[in-house]
Amino acid sequence: MDDLGQRLRKFREDRDWTQATLAEQAGVSKPYLSELESGAGRRPSGQILLKLADALGVTVADLLGRQITPEQNPDIPPSLREFAERRGLPESDVRMLAGIRFRGEAPRTQQRWAHIYNAIRTSQALDEDEA
Numbered sequence: 001m002d003d004l005g006q007r008l009r010k011f012r013e014d015r016d017w018t019q020a021t022l023a024e025q026a027g028v029s030k031p032y033l034s035e036l037e038s039g040a041g042r043r044p045s046g047q048i049l050l051k052l053a054d055a056l057g058v059t060v061a062d063l064l065g066r067q068i069t070p071e072q073n074p075d076i077p078p079s080l081r082e083f084a085e086r087r088g089l090p091e092s093d094v095r096m097l098a099g100i101r102f103r104g105e106a107p108r109t110q111q112r113w114a115h116i117y118n119a120i121r122t123s124q125a126l127d128e129d130e131a
Contacts, residue, residue: 004065005038008033009037011058015056022052058090062090076094097117
């Protein structure tokens with residue numbers, strides 16, 4: 001469980017979030033989140049893991065440090081792979097982007113991937129503002 005705590009902390013800090021911010025976003029208490037990050041708490045339920053993963057924009061597998069091979073592994077264009085590595089995107093975001101086509105074609109440059117990714121992130125923030 002210590003590894004889970006370390007991964008939680010890393011994902012949270014990657015977003016420049018405090019424990020209070022993540023706790024609020026995930027709908028868990030700050031003391032409980034602190035226990036999870038320190039490895040002192042009990043094992044979280046699948047529901048709690050899903051809430052934390054959703055709030056952080058990662059998969060439960062990412063939180064658990066597990067590699068899950070999707071049934072359908074899309075081809076990752078080199079420009080997307082380079083963009084993803086440069087920005088440190090989670091694999092779940094890379095797979096999501098790899099499925100994007102405009103007029104039947106995937107974007108070809110890192111700049112276009114960045115534009116699409118930023119538009120998706122901005123759209124997500126707008127949805128959160130309406131909630």
